[in-house]
Amino acid sequence: xxxxxxxxxxxxxxxxxxxxxxxxxxxxxxxxxxxxxxxxxxxxxxxxxxxxxxxxxxxxxxxxxxxxxxxxxxxxxxxxxxxxxxxxxxxxxxxxxxxxxxxxxxxxxxxxxxxxxxxxxxxxxxxxxxxxxxxxxxxxxxxxxxxxxxxxxxxxxxxxxxxxxxxxxxxxxxxxxxxxxxxxxxxxxxxxxxxxxxxxxxxxxxxxxxxxxxxxxxxxxxxxxxxxxxxxxxxxxxxxxxxxxxxxxxxxxxxxxxxxxxxxxxxxxxxxxxxxxxxxxxxxxxxxxxxxxxxxxxxxxxxxxxxxxxxx
Numbered sequence: 001x002x003x004x005x006x007x008x009x010x011x012x013x014x015x016x017x018x019x020x021x022x023x024x025x026x027x028x029x030x031x032x033x034x035x036x037x038x039x040x041x042x043x044x045x046x047x048x049x050x051x052x053x054x055x056x057x058x059x060x061x062x063x064x065x066x067x068x069x070x071x072x073x074x075x076x077x078x079x080x081x082x083x084x085x086x087x088x089x090x091x092x093x094x095x096x097x098x099x100x101x102x103x104x105x106x107x108x109x110x111x112x113x114x115x116x117x118x119x120x121x122x123x124x125x126x127x128x129x130x131x132x133x134x135x136x137x138x139x140x141x142x143x144x145x146x147x148x149x150x151x152x153x154x155x156x157x158x159x160x161x162x163x164x165x166x167x168x169x170x171x172x173x174x175x176x177x178x179x180x181x182x183x184x185x186x187x188x189x190x191x192x193x194x195x196x197x198x199x200x201x202x203x204x205x206x207x208x209x210x211x212x213x214x215x216x217x218x219x220x221x222x223x224x225x226x227x228x229x230x231x232x233x234x235x236x237x238x239x240x241x242x243x244x245x246x247x248x249x250x251x252x253x254x255x256x257x258x259x260x261x262x263x264x265x266x267x268x269x270x271x272x273x274x275x276x277x278x279x280x281x282x283x284x285x286x287x288x289x290x291x292x293x294x295x296x297x298x299x300x301x302x303x304x305x306x307x308x309x310x311x312x
Contacts, residue, residue: 005064010071012103014096017082020044021073021100024060029069031134031296032109034101035059036119037072038140039210043079044072046116051280053264055116055139058284059292066293070114071104086201087193090146090209093118094125101126101133110134110300114292117141117237117263120228121215128218135225135299137292140263142237143219143244146210147184149237154180156235160272184211219248225302226253227295229288231261233271252302254295261285 010023021044035056042048046055056072063070076096077085097113105111112135115123120141127136142149154177183197187207195204219226228245230237242255262268264276265284 005061010073012073012100014076014082014099016076016088016092016096018080019073019076019082019096019100020080021071022060024064024070024072026064026067026069028067029109030067031069031300032104032107032111033059033063033068033070033296034097034104034111034113035070035072036097036113036115036122037075038117038119041075041078041085043074046072051276053280055265055284059114059289062289063293066289066296068112068293068296069109071100073100086203087205088203089193089205090118090213094122097122097126098129101130105130105132110303112136112296112299115139115141116265118210120237121146121213124215124219124222127222127224131223133224134303135227135296136222137295138226138228138245139265139288140230140234140237141215141228141241141245143216143241143248144238145212145214147188147212150184150211151181152238153236157273160235160274187211216244216248219245220250222249223251225295225299226251227292227299228253228255229258229291230256231258231263231265231285233260233268234263235271235273236263256291258285258287261287 006025008023010021012019037046037056040048045057046053060070060072074081075085076083076088111133113123113126113133114137116139120138123136123138127133187204188211190204193205194201226249228242230239230242232239239257242257246253246255260267265288266279266282267285
């Protein structure tokens, strides 16, 4: 790492205690980005047990090179952050994101929120509650309820099962879609923070709040510029929702569907989840960072000039 690019510890007091992370320092920053990771017990770099996506770390490094500071943090109950992840709700994650945004908003730099997957929905909620933000970026985002997202995933991923597994399921007369829907409805009917599904302890509260939340309602109230980027090979967030985001947001929107890019922002030869472990050995697609850097520069320029033209 060059002397011009440095990092430091970042700590803020969240609703459940300490939120710990990393501050990435650009030599002459023009903006500051708050990076929000996708679902699951994800640390500040975008890693979880068994799968190191490194999305937030790679974004932070590239943004610093483009003159944008950033902060990224361990989720509640993960890494060095306080709390218990398994009982953390979707709404709790919004509160944590707001605490981080509020902590950096008095530094004088324009603040943008960059969320990936679940983080994109959190970014929408933060923007709706913090109108002073300079803008938000939705990476691999969606514009439908969480329940509808999970149903779409079930239908889409079913075609990605190995042919032998599909043949066995047909032989056993097993309807994966019906079983998945029963599990979703079972989670929606729970009242505890944690429950058991199929013998495994599951964060029921998060699932209930996630499935019931539809970002379109708050997206319509967003007045900051929005950049939405989804890969054409995304099997976890519907690429078609880019058009919904463009039509729903109450602000200037720029949407991009990146050819042959997956949900985890890597290129693929074909759309599949089965190559994720091999895919993460490569860096995220360089087009993602170029898009974000150019968009941030344009959004800040428009902010200074007071431009309000809509682009989609």
